[in-house]
Amino acid sequence: MRFRAKIVDVACLNHFSRIINTIAKLAKTCILRLTVCKLYFILSDKVANGGASMWCELSQGNFFDEFQMEGVAAEHNEIYLEFVPENLSRALKTAQSAKAVKIKLTNKHCPCLRVAVELPSLSSSSRIVTHDIPVGVIPRRMWNDFKEPRVPDFDVSIYLPVLKTMKSVVERMKNLSNFIVIEANLSGEMNLKIETDLVSVTTHFKDLGNPPWASEDGCQSSAQGRDLESMAEACIDIKKLQQLLAGQQVNPTKALCNIVRKRIVHFILLHEEVSLQYFIPAIA
Amino acid sequence: LSRIGDELYLEPTESGLSLRAVNSSRSGFASFLFAPLFFQLYEPGSAGPETELFRCKVHMKSFLGIFRSLPSLEKSVGKCLILLKPRASRLVLQLHCKYGVTKTHNLAFQECERLQAVFDTQSCASHLCAPARVLAEAVVHFPPTLAEVTLGTGPGGKISLRNYVEDEAEPSKTMVTELWLAEDEFQSVAVAPGSHITFCLKEFRGLLSFAEASNLPLTIHFDEPGRPVIFTLDDTVLEVHLVLATLSDLESDSQSPSTNGVSHLPAPSDDFADDLESFMADMETSEGGSERPSSPTFPLRTPRTAESKPEEEQEEEEEEGAVPGTPPHKKFRSLFFGSVMTPGRPGPATTQEVLAEDSEGES
Numbered sequence: 001m002r003f004r005a006k007i008v009d010v011a012c013l014n015h016f017s018r019i020i021n022t023i024a025k026l027a028k029t030c031i032l033r034l035t036v037c038k039l040y041f042i043l044s045d046k047v048a049n050g051g052a053s054m055w056c057e058l059s060q061g062n063f064f065d066e067f068q069m070e071g072v073a074a075e076h077n078e079i080y081l082e083f084v085p086e087n088l089s090r091a092l093k094t095a096q097s098a099k100a101v102k103i104k105l106t107n108k109h110c111p112c113l114r115v116a117v118e119l120p121s122l123s124s125s126s127r128i129v130t131h132d133i134p135v136g137v138i139p140r141r142m143w144n145d146f147k148e149p150r151v152p153d154f155d156v157s158i159y160l161p162v163l164k165t166m167k168s169v170v171e172r173m174k175n176l177s178n179f180i181v182i183e184a185n186l187s188g189e190m191n192l193k194i195e196t197d198l199v200s201v202t203t204h205f206k207d208l209g210n211p212p213w214a215s216e217d218g219c220q221s222s223a224q225g226r227d228l229e230s231m232a233e234a235c236i237d238i239k240k241l242q243q244l245l246a247g248q249q250v251n252p253t254k255a256l257c258n259i260v261r262k263r264i265v266h267f268i269l270l271h272e273e274v275s276l277q278y279f280i281p282a283i284a
Numbered sequence: 285l286s287r288i289g290d291e292l293y294l295e296p297t298e299s300g301l302s303l304r305a306v307n308s309s310r311s312g313f314a315s316f317l318f319a320p321l322f323f324q325l326y327e328p329g330s331a332g333p334e335t336e337l338f339r340c341k342v343h344m345k346s347f348l349g350i351f352r353s354l355p356s357l358e359k360s361v362g363k364c365l366i367l368l369k370p371r372a373s374r375l376v377l378q379l380h381c382k383y384g385v386t387k388t389h390n391l392a393f394q395e396c397e398r399l400q401a402v403f404d405t406q407s408c409a410s411h412l413c414a415p416a417r418v419l420a421e422a423v424v425h426f427p428p429t430l431a432e433v434t435l436g437t438g439p440g441g442k443i444s445l446r447n448y449v450e451d452e453a454e455p456s457k458t459m460v461t462e463l464w465l466a467e468d469e470f471q472s473v474a475v476a477p478g479s480h481i482t483f484c485l486k487e488f489r490g491l492l493s494f495a496e497a498s499n500l501p502l503t504i505h506f507d508e509p510g511r512p513v514i515f516t517l518d519d520t521v522l523e524v525h526l527v528l529a530t531l532s533d534l535e536s537d538s539q540s541p542s543t544n545g546v547s548h549l550p551a552p553s554d555d556f557a558d559d560l561e562s563f564m565a566d567m568e569t570s571e572g573g574s575e576r577p578s579s580p581t582f583p584l585r586t587p588r589t590a591e592s593k594p595e596e597e598q599e600e601e602e603e604e605g606a607v608p609g610t611p612p613h614k615k616f617r618s619l620f621f622g623s624v625m626t627p628g629r630p631g632p633a634t635t636q637e638v639l640a641e642d643s644e645g646e647s
Contacts, residue, residue, distance in 0.1 A: 087459040094425045110456040123468040129425050132460040 001079055001137075003034055003105040006066040013101055016063045017092040018249045019056070019274055024085040025247035026054055026278065031138065031146050034069050034079040037061070041085070042146045051281040052240050055148055058274040072140055079105070080138035080146065083113065091115040091131035099126060111135050149279060152266055154258035155232035157213060158184040160267075161205040163255060166192075167245035169203045174238050176201065179283055182241075182257070182265055183233030186210050191231070194238070211256050232261040234282035244278050252276075286344045287490030288314045288526075293399045294375070295339040296328035296368070304399045305344070311529035312487045313401035322521035324363070338370050340393035350377050350389045360385075368393075401527045405514050408505040410475035412443065416495035416502050418469050423492060425463055426485065432531070433488075435506070435513075436480030441467040443475075448482045448531070471501055481506045482531035483513050491515055491526045498522075509533030 007013045023041045033040035038059055045053035060067045071077035095101050095117040102116045112132040119127040169192060173180055177194040184190040188208040194201050258266040267278045285292060289305035304315040320326040328337055365378040379387040422445055432448035446462040467473050495502045495517050506513040510532035517524040
């Protein structure tokens with residue numbers, strides 16, 4: 001099992017760092033899955049995470065100048081590692097002016113991702129900073145725990161409002177309540193609501209648009225059969241929503257959410273080179 | 285100085301005004317000596333045949349409060365007068381500002397013993413000098429909350445900085461960051477090969493930002509683990525010393541550095557030991573998941589009887605230049621840093637010696 005990768009381009013490095021920062025805001029520990037073409041950051045919906053789960057996927061070719069991976073076995077040419085994304089975020093934080101960043105899987109005293117940053121210096125040789133990030137190697141028998149989650153059978157799918165606006169609304173609401181209700185309909189309308197003993201606040205968004213989903217032999221019923229005005233709602237932990245929105249450092253190309261009433265809200269944020277899905281279960 | 289201690293010691297001397305501080309565990313001491321030329325007027329007072337120049341200590345916070353906002357001070361204050369009035373029991377700070385405004389602050393002080401750490405840069409085996417900027421750029425890679433850092437020397441003359449991981453922390457869970465600097469980044473390098481010391485980064489950062497702001501090169505004098513590390517800044521009108529205790533390397537104290545594998549910090553190379561195949565095989569077959577891998581070798585710091593040589597300490601001369609003519613009343617001994625967590629508890633005399641005795645209130 002081997003892994004070595006290198007980033008030389010400054011823009012790629014910045015972009016990769018921003019992604020890691022976003023992941024670090026969403027998960028204290030997560031799984032890094034490496035394949036020949038892609039990297040995945042996975043958080044499975046264990047109770048410890050408050051039931052939230054995450055699936056983030058990016059093509060290595062868009063970031064790395066060199067990428068070599070040999071999985072655990074020929075038929076299973078993948079590597080699953082458990083790590084703390086905050087460590088990687090910190091390692092990359094001071095690497096923004098680096099000439100090159102190399103990442104390598106090593107096992108000197110324990111399995112680590114070694115991030116070696118080559119920094120410019122006034123002297124003849126570059127400065128080298130290495131960060132050894134401890135990782136846990138996930139054995140093959142546990143890989144099934146980390147499969148890509150299916151898109152749920154949603155009641156409503158809707159594009160999100162401008163994330164910056166949504167974030168500032170949610171941040172203010174967070175001061176008043178621990179839970180927030182997201183509801184939306186197939187006419188492009190979304191409401192964010194909080195309700196406490198003393199106060200209830202609702203923010204209305206309209207003309208958001210509903211993404212077209214290809215119907216799969218009738219399991220997503222076509223729009224005609226449904227009441228376009230009827231709202232599908234789910235009450236979720238406001239902190240999780242706020243973390244998701246706060247972690248977005250760059251505006252996604254597409255941002256939408258799928259609501260299964262009273263069950264789960266599935267967020268999909270698409271950028272050119274990376275896609276992020278985040279599932280927040282509804283509070284009963 | 286406020287990063288070190290809560291009390292500011294003011295000692296006027298013939299060679300200038302010395303401002304000093306010591307931390308509560310007596311493991312860190314700093315002194316700033318401003319030469320008379322630094323001031324527009326400098327009158328240390330007169331010492332009689334039986335009296336010394338008056339010295340005192342004040343609350344750091346009270347003193348700092350007067351100089352709270354540097355930018356606004358620079359704009360509005362023309363002169364600052366510091367006056368020690370022993371008979372009135374007041375330290376007077378007078379800021380003469382624009383438009384005829386005078387702000388007078390009267391601080392209560394406490395008389396105190398002379399605060400002097402015993403150290404001698406000449407007797408240190410290793411010396412490094414670098415522009416403050418280089419060290420600041422090095423230190424930025426470590427998290428602001430990091431308590432201790434290990435400075436070491438490696439092959440090829442490279443100097444390394446590495447975060448110190450305590451024994452209690454699980455090595456397989458803690459991120460280790462290591463930075464390598466080439467010899468030519470330093471203005472001068474005279475180090476004993478294979479040497480390393482571990483000291484408190486937080487206290488060092490304070491001096492580092494001062495050095496950066498004043499654009500002065502910083503010199504690091506160090507010796508064996510356990511002996512204090514001394515940071516100095518020199519200017520025509522200012523002499524700064526920061527003395528920090530270092531972690532005692534109890535196991536290797538009596539051994540030469542070359543026999544202790546820990547001292548050899550490996551140089552950064554691309555050939556890391558890649559033993560993942562067998563590790564994976566172990567993991568697949570073992571029942572409870574992965575076995576705990578062996579922790580990285582690092583000096584143990586269980587405070588056993590230190591192999592220290594107390595008699596050596598007492599022979600140490602006090603630093604020339606930092607000691608004016610008057611000899612101290614007490615014999616100060618240097619510190620062995622037994623434990624990070626333990627505040628200065630009085631351990632057995634051989635293991636924990638005090639850097640500066642508590643002032644007793646009587647002169």
